[in-house]
Amino acid sequence: xxxxxxxxxxxxxxxxxxxxxxxxxxxxxxxxxxxxxxxxxxxxxxxxxxxx
Amino acid sequence: xxxxxxxxxxxxxxxxxxxxxxxxxxxxxxxxxxxxxxxxxxxxxxxxxxxxxxxxxxxxxxxxxxxxxxxxxxxxxxxxxxxxxxxxxxxxxxxxxxxxxxxxxxxxxxxxxxxxxxxxxxxxxxxxxxxxxxxxxxxxxxxxxxxxxxxxxxxxxxxxxxxxxxxxxxxxxxxxxxxxxxxxxxxxxxxxxxxxxxxxxxxxxxxxxxxxxxxxxxxxxxxxxxxxxxxxxxxxxxxx
Numbered sequence: 001x002x003x004x005x006x007x008x009x010x011x012x013x014x015x016x017x018x019x020x021x022x023x024x025x026x027x028x029x030x031x032x033x034x035x036x037x038x039x040x041x042x043x044x045x046x047x048x049x050x051x052x
Numbered sequence: 053x054x055x056x057x058x059x060x061x062x063x064x065x066x067x068x069x070x071x072x073x074x075x076x077x078x079x080x081x082x083x084x085x086x087x088x089x090x091x092x093x094x095x096x097x098x099x100x101x102x103x104x105x106x107x108x109x110x111x112x113x114x115x116x117x118x119x120x121x122x123x124x125x126x127x128x129x130x131x132x133x134x135x136x137x138x139x140x141x142x143x144x145x146x147x148x149x150x151x152x153x154x155x156x157x158x159x160x161x162x163x164x165x166x167x168x169x170x171x172x173x174x175x176x177x178x179x180x181x182x183x184x185x186x187x188x189x190x191x192x193x194x195x196x197x198x199x200x201x202x203x204x205x206x207x208x209x210x211x212x213x214x215x216x217x218x219x220x221x222x223x224x225x226x227x228x229x230x231x232x233x234x235x236x237x238x239x240x241x242x243x244x245x246x247x248x249x250x251x252x253x254x255x256x257x258x259x260x261x262x263x264x265x266x267x268x269x270x271x272x273x274x275x276x277x278x279x280x281x282x283x284x285x286x287x288x289x290x291x292x
Contacts, residue, residue, distance in 0.1 A: 012105050015160050041275055
């Protein structure tokens with residue numbers, strides 16, 4: 001006989017929501033980090049060209 | 053602005069890799085598809101009921117965190133041997149992704165533990181050793197953030213990265229070395245054959261996500277390093 005836990009689907013849905021929030025949140029953080037680093041790099045390069 | 057242009061002016065011994073947005077899309081579609089397939093095709097377990105379905109996210113997160121820390125170990129050793137900055141940046145990227153996956157593993161284990169063990173947390177050997185692993189790599193990232201000199205930062209973090217990875221086999225074997233509340237490792241050899249395909253597919257798709265996240269973090273790290281180098285060169289007279 002299979003065991004049935006109370007509110008088991010609440011925990012299952014919570015686990016998948018946490019997974020997607022974790023992976024999705026970190027992906028968004030990485031996209032923003034890359035964009036900011038690209039802008040910093042372009043700014044530093046432009047100021048270097050201005051001096052030379 | 054193209055990736056080629058970014059790479060040319062980097063100044064450090066690292067080339068900036070391309071964006072690979074397609075890999076992100078493919079890996080997220082793959083993980084969504086394999087999760088859907090596993091959840092909708094797995095019958096309730098005799099002891100765990102439908103809670104067994106949490107295995108398809110908890111176990112792949114733990115496995116891929118271990119893979120990330122193995123990459124930290126190899127890249128750190130390669131840095132100490134070759135002294136090439138790209139190895140330091142690979143190690144740092146894998147360490148950050150590994151820490152995120154370890155935190156996710158602990159959160160998912162906690163959600164699974166509440167209905168099955170009756171508690172969100174217990175000082176069990178597996179849980180405690182995993183928490184220590186996470187703290188080690190948070191320390192690794194804090195050390196990097198606190199050290200300005202690039203060469204010293206790379207050397208010190210390589211040492212911590214190697215020492216931290218030693219904890220991985222301890223975490224893995226903790227359920228056999230000590231009497232724990234946590235069950236033995238979930239793998240195709242220890243779970244019912246009914247669940248093997250779902251676990252394998254989700255482990256593969258999570259590995260794809262791991263590869264994409266490490267590559268994306270590595271690209272961001274290369275860009276940050278290139279920006280630092282360009283700023284230093286600009287300050288020294290425009291030799292970018």
